[in-house]
Amino acid sequence: MKRLTQKDEQGNWCLEGVPWEQLHEGQVITKYLRERLYGALWKLMEYEDTGLAPEEIKALNANGKTSEHRWIPVEERLPEDREDVLVCTKKGWILVAWYGPRGKRWHIALSDACMIHEDIAAWQPLPEPYRPEE
Known part of the structure; x- marks a missing residue:
């Protein structure tokens, strides 16, 4: 920058x-x-x-990661209501889900299933979709 x-x-x-x-x-x-x-x-x-302190940005830069591509612990913050994100469960599964506006429920995308808040360890925004070269 x-x-x-x-x-x-x-x-x-x-x-x-x-x-x-x-x-x-x-x-x-x-x-x-x-x-x-x-x-x-x-x-x-x-x-x-970004919600990050200067020290956190320096650490991300040192690790070669940007704030958009890091796992964000649910204890740190949650995504916006109904925003599709990647979630990592405490068992290590990676799923696409969104956080419900009421209660502590994560709704699994393309499914009727949901998980309780305590099952999710971290989340991150979805990457940009693939776009073939024009």
């Missing part, structure tokens, strides 16, 4: 491409500055939406 911050000649951190002085009180917010600030806030929002 391209950095949004940089150090100026005096060693002050600033938004990349925006002189530090342009962020002082009383300065006019130009269209360029507004777009740079909005872009930085958008990236911050995306980061915060």
Whole structure:
């Protein structure tokens, strides 16, 4: 990912491409500055939406994994209601399931079966579907 911050000649951190002085009180917010600030806030929002701390992201990067492709323990957090995800049971089975909005039930995709919450160890989002080259 391209950095949004940089150090100026005096060693002050600033938004990349925006002189530090342009962020002082009383300065006019130009269209360029507004777009740079909005872009930085958008990236911050995306980061915060991961729910991960900086240390967790560093650990994922060190292991060659991204947050989209790791097993998330159910104790850490649950998926959105009715979102299809991969689940790993405590017996090691991997299934496609969704978490029910009421009660503690995981509903197995393409089946009438369900499992209780305590049977599931972790989950992760589904990968992108296969798309043949066009």
